[in-house]
Amino acid sequence: MxxxxxxxxxxxxxxxxxxxxxxxxxxxxxxxxxxxxxxxxxxxxxxxxxxxxxxxxxxxxxxxxxxxxxxxxxxxxxMTGGRTRGWWDEYREYLPATFADLAELEHQARGVRVALVIHIPGLLQTVDYARAVIREAAPPLRAFEVEHRLTHRMKRQEILYRDSPVPYTAIIHEAALRMGFGGAEVVRAQLEHLLEMSEMDNVTIQVIPFSSGTFPGSGQSIDYVLGPVPQLDTTQLDLAWGCQFVDAEAELARYKAVVDRMEATALKPDESRDFIHGIVRSM
The missing domain is CATH 1.10.260.40 (lambda repressor-like DNA-binding domains)
Structure with a gap:
């Protein structure tokens, strides 16, 4: 070997x-x-x-x-064998290695659960909303770097549409629904897209409204990726410098507990859909 x-x-x-x-x-x-x-x-x-x-x-x-x-x-x-090339390997030359690793992890996942406070989850973003978010990176990215990250993010979304789509649960705080990335028209289109995605059989969207008060994991974005067996689950955290992957058993248990509690705090899927409709109508 x-x-x-x-x-x-x-x-x-x-x-x-x-x-x-x-x-x-x-x-x-x-x-x-x-x-x-x-x-x-x-x-x-x-x-x-x-x-x-x-x-x-x-x-x-x-x-x-x-x-x-x-x-x-x-x-x-x-998990054995040599490196299996996927579409994500095309980006290893242009983006940090963790971007390709995240795409491969999602591609092979048994399921994905995400919890976000400020942004709409990347796999549910429209092109215009994603571009607006990526442009806010610090330090600022050059135009071609923005486009590389944008196309990479859009390709990651394919796991939701393939023949055997990945089950995907998104727990989104009301703050993320009301943030003005890209301006009012971009946000409105993004929320309408979110409503469309919520109708998919493999996508579950739940909202934590401001009225819920405090909640576990406040301010932190968490992607909890289910492996083929629970021991191979992985948590991915978004940090200022990029992605961090967590696989230590104690830390995995802690992040899973946080996502579980955030999900319990959030509105049910039907209530969340009505909540998002209400925000769109008020814009």
């Missing part, structure tokens, strides 16, 4: 999960290498995502580590 200098998010995550299995078994990397018949440096490279691992190797490692969760082993085996 070949080494890779810049592993993708999937390759890094596979390595992290193999390390977790080894550590749960109480084995050092040296002891693990002896069990599976490779050098210790090879184990370290596999756990760093810098050495491609076969499905058979993953299953052999799981047996050596006494992993008794067949669903997890199957999910890890499915």
């Amino acid at each position: 070949a080494t890779t200098n810049i592993p993708t998010l999937k390759q890094r995550r596979l390595g992290v999960e193999l390390r977790k299995l080894r550590e749960r078994a109480g084995l050092s990397s040296t002891a693990a290498a002896a069990r599976i018949g490779v050098q210790q440096a090879r184990v370290s490279m596999m756990e760093a995502g810098r050495y491609a691992v076969s499905a058979d190797r993953v299953r052999a490692m799981a047996r050596s580590y006494a992993c008794s969760d067949p669903q997890l082993v199957d999910a890890l085996a499915a």
Whole structure:
């Protein structure tokens, strides 16, 4: 198997999960290498995502580590092999690597749950609204950089329309519905688009109105991406410098709890649709 200098998010995550299995078994990397018949440096490279691992190797490692969760082993085996190119790889030359990693993560997701306070979720944005939001990046982006990010965002939306669309739940605060990105006409078109999207079978939109008062996760944007098994869930956070991916078990549990509580705070889907209609009528 070949080494890779810049592993993708999937390759890094596979390595992290193999390390977790080894550590749960109480084995050092040296002891693990002896069990599976490779050098210790090879184990370290596999756990760093810098050495491609076969499905058979993953299953052999799981047996050596006494992993008794067949669903997890199957999910890890499915993550193996060399880098599989997708449309997102076209953007690795033009955008930070985390943009491509996010698109690949969404493409392979079992479901996505997002919670936002200031912006409409990226997968539900219109072209004009997305352009207005992207132009507010700091430091300012050049025109061609804005267009690269815009086309990347629009392509990410394809997961909602494909033959087997990804189930998508968006929890949106009223503040995001009333922010004036792009001006009144752009916002009105964006809210009308949101209403159209809410009619899709795989899309659920819930609104947290100002009247709800405080709520968990105030001010934070969270994307909680469901993996093939719960152990492979991932949280993606939007930060000033780009995306941050979280996969530590304790942190995943904390962010899942925040999204759960925000969803419980939000209006039901039908009530949320009526709420958005009310804002559109008042514009």
